[in-house]
Amino acid sequence: MLVGAFKSVHGGWTFANITDLRHQPYIGYYRNSIELSLVTALIGGIGGLGLAYAAVRDGTPRWIRSMLTTFSGVAANFGGIPLAFAFIATLGSIGIVTKFITSQLHFALYQHFQIWTKTGVEIVYLYFQFPLMVLVIAPAIDGLKREWREAAANLGASSWQFWRHIGLPVLMPSLLGAVILLFGNAFAAYATAYSLGYTNLITVAIGAYYSGNVLSNPHLAQAMALGMFAVLAVMMLLYVPLQRRAARWAK
Amino acid sequence: MRPRRFIAPSAVPWLIGAAAYFFIPLIATFLFSLESNTTGKCCTLHSYGWVVHNGAFWHTIKISFLLSLETIAISLVIFVPTIYWVHLKVPKLRPVFAFMALVPFVVPPIVLVVGLLGLYKGTPSWFYAQPWGFLAAAYVILAFPYMFFSLDAGFRAIDVHTLTDASQSLGSSWPRTLLTVILPNIRAAALAGAFLALAIVMGEYTIASLSQFQTFPIFLQYTNETQAYPAAALTLLSFAITWAAMLSLLFVGRKRGARAGLMTGAR
Numbered sequence: 152m153l154v155g156a157f158k159s160v161h162g163g164w165t166f167a168n169i170t171d172l173r174h175q176p177y178i179g180y181y182r183n184s185i186e187l188s189l190v191t192a193l194i195g196g197i198g199g200l201g202l203a204y205a206a207v208r209d210g211t212p213r214w215i216r217s218m219l220t221t222f223s224g225v226a227a228n229f230g231g232i233p234l235a236f237a238f239i240a241t242l243g244s245i246g247i248v249t250k251f252i253t254s255q256l257h258f259a260l261y262q263h264f265q266i267w268t269k270t271g272v273e274i275v276y277l278y279f280q281f282p283l284m285v286l287v288i289a290p291a292i293d294g295l296k297r298e299w300r301e302a303a304a305n306l307g308a309s310s311w312q313f314w315r316h317i318g319l320p321v322l323m324p325s326l327l328g329a330v331i332l333l334f335g336n337a338f339a340a341y342a343t344a345y346s347l348g349y350t351n352l353i354t355v356a357i358g359a360y361y362s363g364n365v366l367s368n369p370h371l372a373q374a375m376a377l378g379m380f381a382v383l384a385v386m387m388l389l390y391v392p393l394q395r396r397a398a399r400w401a402k
Numbered sequence: 403m404r405p406r407r408f409i410a411p412s413a414v415p416w417l418i419g420a421a422a423y424f425f426i427p428l429i430a431t432f433l434f435s436l437e438s439n440t441t442g443k444c445c446t447l448h449s450y451g452w453v454v455h456n457g458a459f460w461h462t463i464k465i466s467f468l469l470s471l472e473t474i475a476i477s478l479v480i481f482v483p484t485i486y487w488v489h490l491k492v493p494k495l496r497p498v499f500a501f502m503a504l505v506p507f508v509v510p511p512i513v514l515v516v517g518l519l520g521l522y523k524g525t526p527s528w529f530y531a532q533p534w535g536f537l538a539a540a541y542v543i544l545a546f547p548y549m550f551f552s553l554d555a556g557f558r559a560i561d562v563h564t565l566t567d568a569s570q571s572l573g574s575s576w577p578r579t580l581l582t583v584i585l586p587n588i589r590a591a592a593l594a595g596a597f598l599a600l601a602i603v604m605g606e607y608t609i610a611s612l613s614q615f616q617t618f619p620i621f622l623q624y625t626n627e628t629q630a631y632p633a634a635a636l637t638l639l640s641f642a643i644t645w646a647a648m649l650s651l652l653f654v655g656r657k658r659g660a661r662a663g664l665m666t667g668a669r
Contacts, residue, residue, distance in 0.1 A: 202420050205413035212409065215417060225648040226424060231607045232623045233640040237427040239626070240434035240634050247430035278427070281420065339510030342607035346623055354512045354608075361516055362612055373520065376513040383508045 168374035177375060180353040185382070187269060187352065188337035191276040195337075196330040198277070199284020206285075207292050220289065223282035230279045235346035238275045242266050267348040275343060280333050287332060291325035291397065324397040331390045335383055353379055428641070435634035449635040458621055459636070466618035469533055470603035473541040474596045477549045480542070482592065485550070486584055489557045490566060500554070503547040511608040515540065519613060533615040540609050541602070548598040556591020560584075593654045601647035605640065 171177060205211065206219045241248050244261045252260045265271055295318055303313045319326075341354040349355070353375060361372035436445040453459055488495050506514070518540055522530055529535035565587065569579040585592070607619040622640060625633040 201416050205410075205416035208410055208413060210409045211413055211417075219417075219420075221649075221652060222424065224652065225645055228601060228644055228648060229641065231605055232619050232626065233605070233637040233644075236622075236626050236633055236637040237431045237641075240630075240637070241427045241430035245630070247433050248426065278424070281423070335508070339512070341510070341512045342611075342619070342623075346607075346626060354510065357512050357516060358608070358612060361519075362614075369516075369520070373516055376516045380509060380513055383510070387504070387508050 168371050169377075171371065172374060172378050177356070177378075180351065180356045180375075181378065181382070183269075183351045184338055184353040187273060187276070188334045191273050191280050191337045192330050192333035194273075195277050195280025195284050195333050196326065199281045199329075199333075200288055200326065202281060203285045203289045203292055207289055219285060223285040226282040227279055227286055230340065231342035232346045234275060234278060235343050238266055238271075238278075239347070242271070242274070269349070269351070272344055272347055272349045275347060276337050276340065280337065283333060283336060284329055287329040288322075288325060291322055291329075295321060324393045324399075328390055328393040328397055331386050331393070335386050338379070338383065338386075431634050431637055431641075435631065435638060437631055449632045452629070452632040453635050453639070456632075462616055462618045462621040465533060465616065466604050469538060469541065469617065470600045472534060472538045473545055473603050474599045476538065476542050477545050477595070477599060478592060481546070481549050481553055481595075482585070482588070483580060485553045485557055486562070486580060489562045496554070499550060503550040506544055506547050511544065511606070512612070514543065515609040515612045518543075518609075533610075533617065536613060537610060537615050537617075540613070541599075541606065544606065544609070545595075545599040545602055548602070549595040552591045552595035552598065553588065556588035556594075559591075560587045590654045594651050597647045597651040597654070601644050601651075604643050604647070 172181075202219070206216045238246075240246055242260075242264070243249065243266050246266075249260050252258050266275070299317055300313060303317055308316070339354065341352075341358060344350075344352050345355050345358065350359070357372045357375045357379070360368055360375065433444065435449050436447070437443060438446045438448060485499070488499060509517075518536070522536060522539075524530075525535075529539075562584070565583050566579060569583040574583070605619055606617070607623065610617040610620055611623075618640075622633070622636050625636055
């Protein structure tokens with residue numbers, strides 16, 4: 152792939168494929184992919200954190216926690232074609248929920264919202280982003296020792312002060328690491344968006360250029376893939392030190 | 403502070419919201435699959451009949467299933483002795499393997515397939531043009547991290563040195579030690595890796611699609627585009643396969659040495 156990215160359609164060597172990436176539409180695919188991954192990573196991160204905390208905190212019955220982790224283990228691994236179709240059957244133009252809202256609430260949802268738009272794809276991606284966040288962050292929340300809370304409370308700290316000065320700073324490396332993981336997860340996704348019919352993503356563009364549905368130029372596809380690899384490699388470089396820092400409290 | 407006896411009020415909306423978000427699509431897909439192809443009204447099992455009587459369905463699901471068995475077999479044959487050797491003789495190499503196992507996470511399937519198609523171009527057609535060759539090779543790469551982390555945890559949970567010494571001092575050969583002493587002890591870990599690999603291969607679309615092989619997810623996507631109601635039945639079946647694989651994983655994971663993993667191959 153590394154070699155192919157620097158070849159032209161005629162077989163000679165060239166930098167044209169790489170320099171082309173700076174122009175439209177390619178740069179647009181990257182930008183849109185990064186935007187979408189960032190949005191789903193942040194919403195997924197916040198939602199997953201809230202959900203994980205709601206499930207593991209004192210008072211929540213144990214069975215809710217074990218059910219959530221079991222379900223998250225499965226749902227984080229959903230994805231691709233079946234996930235896309237499940238949402239088409241739910242929120243697509245003849246989906247069950249769409250039809251229900253139209254007939255019962257007299258609101259023509261499909262005129263305002265389509266599943267193959269950016270918002271639609273984001274809603275679908277969250278289906279595997281929330282559970283992934285729950286799985287990654289639940290052990291970190293467990294790592295917040297009860298003694299720390301008690302010590303803070305004994306010293307007169309309010310719940311807010313505990314989170315502001317102890318809870319969040321301790322969790323921060325884990326949180327950032329998890330959000331990077333979620334970003335990479337969304338950035339790499341291909342089948343889900345493809346199946347929903349959303350084409351404005353770098354992964355879907357690579358697929359289209361490679362298999363020649365649009366305009367077959369495998370070398371350009373290879374250059375685009377190289378660009379994706381570069382983005383993810385940077386993410387990994389950020390992730391590894393965060394992981395190390397997060398492990399400090401995990402004893 | 404005493405542990406709270408009742409559920410915290412602020413936790414309730416999170417849990418209810420999550421339950422709604424996660425279950426509504428599943429329920430909707432089920433209701434959708436019961437609707438009639440012609441009238442769009444409930445309830446008929448016609449869609450399920452369509453699936454059962456569809457030759458292409460049986461053909462593609464057989465290919466996907468055999469492919470996952472092949473992937474599991476190749477992975478176990480390669481990785482069990484390798485990781486055993488690393489744990490026994492060269493523990494220094496373990497971080498190198500752990501780093502290599504992260505590579506498939508950094509290289510998304512779409513990038514992997516573009517690279518592999520270029521790399522293997524010009525290999526004999528029994529390899530390049532057959533799912534059992536090219537696709538299986540790609541899936542072994544895709545399954546590597548899951549296999550590695552499961553097996554690694556399994557080997558760490560047992561005392562490799564003592565078991566090996568005991569077996570050898572009783573006169574066993576290396577293959578016999580591996581098969582009759584080590585393997586039964588890491589069975590749970592090997593099974594966990596196998597279930598993850600099964601779930602990955604049964605759901606993998608990107609690589610199969612770009613290398614143009616007809617596997618089950620390809621058939622599912624084709625049905626999505628052409629037959630909406632049977633597609634709902636197939637979607638549920640595909641979910642059921644993931645569920646079965648992951649629940650089996652959790653079941654074997656109760657024993658020591660196995661660990662639930664995350665996968666990103668199917669997306």
